Amino acid sequence: MCKAPRMFFGLAIVCAALLTGNAKAITVEVGNCASFPKYPTIQQAVSSVPAGATVGVCPGTYPEQVVITRNVTLKGLLTSSGSGATIVTPANGMVANASSLSSGSPMAAQIVVQGAAKVNISNISINGSNNQISGCAPDLVGILYQNSSGTISQVSVLNETLDTPDLIGCQSGLGIFVQSGILNSVNGSSTVKVNDSLVEDYQKNGITGNEQNTTLTVTGSYVVGHGSTTGAAENGIQFGFGAAGSATTNTVNGNVWAPDTFGDTGDAAAGILIFGSQNIILTSNNVSNSQYGIAAVDDLGDGLIADHASIKSNKISGTHLFDGIEICNNSSTVQSNIIFSSDESGIHIDSDPDNGCNGTGNGITVSANTINTACTGILGNLSNNTIGTNTYYNVGSLNNPGNSCENANPSVVKAPQAKPVAKNHTSRVVRPVR
Numbered sequence: 001m002c003k004a005p006r007m008f009f010g011l012a013i014v015c016a017a018l019l020t021g022n023a024k025a026i027t028v029e030v031g032n033c034a035s036f037p038k039y040p041t042i043q044q045a046v047s048s049v050p051a052g053a054t055v056g057v058c059p060g061t062y063p064e065q066v067v068i069t070r071n072v073t074l075k076g077l078l079t080s081s082g083s084g085a086t087i088v089t090p091a092n093g094m095v096a097n098a099s100s101l102s103s104g105s106p107m108a109a110q111i112v113v114q115g116a117a118k119v120n121i122s123n124i125s126i127n128g129s130n131n132q133i134s135g136c137a138p139d140l141v142g143i144l145y146q147n148s149s150g151t152i153s154q155v156s157v158l159n160e161t162l163d164t165p166d167l168i169g170c171q172s173g174l175g176i177f178v179q180s181g182i183l184n185s186v187n188g189s190s191t192v193k194v195n196d197s198l199v200e201d202y203q204k205n206g207i208t209g210n211e212q213n214t215t216l217t218v219t220g221s222y223v224v225g226h227g228s229t230t231g232a233a234e235n236g237i238q239f240g241f242g243a244a245g246s247a248t249t250n251t252v253n254g255n256v257w258a259p260d261t262f263g264d265t266g267d268a269a270a271g272i273l274i275f276g277s278q279n280i281i282l283t284s285n286n287v288s289n290s291q292y293g294i295a296a297v298d299d300l301g302d303g304l305i306a307d308h309a310s311i312k313s314n315k316i317s318g319t320h321l322f323d324g325i326e327i328c329n330n331s332s333t334v335q336s337n338i339i340f341s342s343d344e345s346g347i348h349i350d351s352d353p354d355n356g357c358n359g360t361g362n363g364i365t366v367s368a369n370t371i372n373t374a375c376t377g378i379l380g381n382l383s384n385n386t387i388g389t390n391t392y393y394n395v396g397s398l399n400n401p402g403n404s405c406e407n408a409n410p411s412v413v414k415a416p417q418a419k420p421v422a423k424n425h426t427s428r429v430v431r432p433v434r
Helices: 006-021 042-048
Strands: 028-030 053-057 060-063 066-068 072-076 085-088 106-114 120-122 125-127 139-146 150-153 156-160 174-179 190-195 198-202 205-210 214-219 222-229 235-240 244-248 251-257 270-275 281-283 286-290 292-297 310-312 315-319 325-328 333-335 338-342 347-349 365-367 370-374 378-380 391-395
Touching: 028 042, 042 053, 042 066, 042 072, 139 156, 139 190, 156 174, 174 190, 174 198, 174 214, 190 205, 198 205, 205 214, 205 222, 222 235, 235 244, 235 251, 251 270, 270 286, 286 292, 292 315
Parallel strands: 028 053, 053 072, 060 085, 066 106, 072 120, 085 125, 106 139, 120 150, 125 156, 139 174, 150 190, 156 198, 174 205, 190 214, 198 222, 205 235, 214 244, 222 251, 235 270, 244 281, 251 286, 270 292, 281 310, 286 315, 292 325, 310 333, 315 338, 325 347, 333 365, 338 370, 347 378, 370 391
Antiparallel strands: none
């Protein structure tokens, strides 16, 4: 413990602030860095404390998979030596400890939160390296909330990648995953906030909220993919299959599936993906180095739409192959975004049935956007929408009513353009995870 002679009373106050001020509501501790009742593992602590307790985790490395089923707070403790509480994979690797509420497929998560009304996690690092999962199952997850709610803040989730990451098409490796559904015969809900956190080096998705009765709010976080990878079509942040929520002031980059081509849009990666979810709000995010910057796409396979998206004041740059913003829905607002360097259009209002966008592209408002360097500023269905005043620099054409850039000025087109041919996936444009 931190000690100081009586004459150095000020130093004693500083030590107290580090060891007890940060942990004044602590019920128990894991490790040995303060004076609370002690447990050797996180799992023993969260399984033993009463509901509403706070479990403080001392700096150190904890090789375990943790399952939380009651209302608790889990927080890393700040001490005079640092605040590095890290959950790593067990010595024998990760094993399945949950099942997907949508597909029933096995999942191996480092932290599972199930059926709890309030579980808050803060100042904890999760590292999925050396997970020893060599196939597409079980699905690897850093933090998994199922029919549970709470706040994740100041966490880092790293290296949620299979030990054989070049297994092409494995939809595994999720940083933070929130889903709702039937669990223990109860059809539940999840409301989770992710604040000021880092998710980096995931194989499939960074932060995901799926299914109806799920609400995901992501604020002030950094979501960083591999960049060009052959493992899976990454999505930085995903709202899917009826989930609600918003993403505000996040930085998202490095979501590119290397094998994708202009002739194959069924596996494209996206910085932020809305898939079959309505009323999603995306504001003031910075999205770069992806295949689609932001995509709002109906889920025709499940009959779920992505209407009424609000996409405002985002900065999008460096979209490879496809569009800065892809709109495959109705009645959405795309306003005051700054879009740089798109291989195809800056903004695509997509109504092409070949892309799974049948009956979309109506009631869209596009205004006050700035588009710099694209084959076309605004592409697609222009007649049934409100196209306000937008600013264009270095574009092949301002507004193009087609679904490809064949009429654009070739001198400013970044890459060869070709009519996409859709693959037979539930998503014709992008590849979500479920």
